[in-house]
Amino acid sequence: MVYTIQDIVSYLEKVAPPSYQESYDNAGLITGNLLDNVTGVLCSLDATEAVVEEAISLGCNLIVAHHPIIFKGLKSLTGKNYVEKTVIKAIKNDIAIYAIHTNLDHVAHGVNKKIADKIGLVNTSVLVPKKALLSKLVTFVPEEDKEKVLSALFEAGAGEIGEYSGCSFTASGKGTFTPSDQANPHKGSKGNPHEEPEVRIEVLLPSLLERKVLSALKHAHPYEEVAYFLQRLENENQLVGAGMLGDLPYAMDEQEFLKALKINMELHVIKHTQLLGKPIKKVAVCGGAGIFLLPQAKRSGADIFITSDIKYHEFFDAENQIVVCDIGHYESEIFTKELLVEILSQKFTNIALYLTKVVTNPITYL
Known part of the structure; x- marks a missing residue:
């Protein structure tokens, strides 16, 4: 199977979402075209000229590095420092550089x-743990549809708390509504007040999954108009x-x-x-x-x-x-390149994955 750089990036951003990075960071695709097919991936702690040269020699057109080669905005690309030289060499040789930094730390x-x-x-x-990364979803469903809706929410990524999955709170009650003449009610009839035994469902979800979870809710819910509310929480996310x-x-x-x-x-x-x-x-x-x-x-x-x-x-x-x-x-982060190979090998079994042999440590010891 042929994979694109976008395939690699999408997978890495599920493992370590960009929203988890610090505000000062510059994780993400730094050089390259997301639509290019991947010929090989070189994993490293840093992206330097020597690492780019190694990628070229190995036939790799993607470097996945922990540290971003560009942290601050560049006003020119003239090769006056190691950052500009590295970026120029990567662009000239169609080498994509992707950084996965504080988001992978977190x-x-x-x-x-x-x-x-x-x-x-x-x-x-x-x-x-980081705060303000979680949301709470509350919705109301007919009693007979509770399991179907919960299953859809869990499948979309809601209801996970630490090492526990399928977490929710439910309470029974009665919902009331009157469908208009233009409505297409799942329960009741047009123009007539209706009372329906319903279940209130509450689940937690990562805020970054809000759109996906809401889509799953609306697809699984039997009602034409889905009643729900979504609230951002200050709770700590114990996994981030x-x-x-x-x-x-x-x-x-x-x-x-x-x-x-x-x-x-x-x-x-x-x-x-x-x-x-x-x-x-x-x-x-x-x-x-x-x-x-x-x-x-x-x-x-x-x-x-x-x-x-x-x-x-x-x-x-x-x-x-x-x-x-x-x-x-x-020394504290050198094994991150091994981690990157481990992460990528779980998904991409037929892509050439390499650990850089370049020692990018700028410090030497006597």
Whole structure:
């Protein structure tokens, strides 16, 4: 089967919806034509000139990168810096670049889950869930149509709360209405008041699925005019947010844990605050620059917080309440390229998928 770049993008945006990215981010298709057929996909942490050259040599016309090569608007394309050089090379060679950044950071099966798996954490959960990503739908249906409508809503993606699906609330009552002479009533008759035993249905849904769920409701509902209301909620979405919290299968000595961390994450060095002389059991992680989550990591009861890009004075904020580790930005997210291959291979079994062999880390160690 031949797939287009649009096919790949549509799938990735179901896995990590663009609406989950931060406002400053630039995730999405950066170069390329959505209608082009895919010849191969190269997965990387960064899109650089060397990565574009690798894609060309492999016969790939799509690079899926974690970090967007363009963060700020470009006023010219003259090749005066690495960003412009990379974009020019990609365009000249018909290479599409797609970035899946903070939206992949924020999903429960994304970047931080990959880190948690590498470390061996269990019982994982999002450290700081995002708010205002959920909506509540309320509608009213005849009693005999309840199961049909609920089934349609669930199929469209409503009624999922954490690890539970098919979630709803129903209550019985009576609906009243009088069809006009131009109506085509499913119940009652034109011009006559009618009272119908009905069920009130309430379900939660991701706000990004509102259109799909409403379409399913209207298709499954027997009434000509469907009564419903939709409300955006401030509730937290437990499956979307920043950082991740998890437990080790068993408590470890601090030094023992740090040695295991260095091996599992393939680290050259770990910068950390003073050890506290107590076992490590609960662990908080955030790929990339995550020190902004330190207050929440403390409140969670985590024994250690693993992230990167920590400034000198920010280490003091640990205040001997938690061990804070800086393992490096590249090192914290390098396994994201493996995650991307895993995600794509679940859907596209006959497309050539590659892990970049280019080391894009701008930092070297003696």
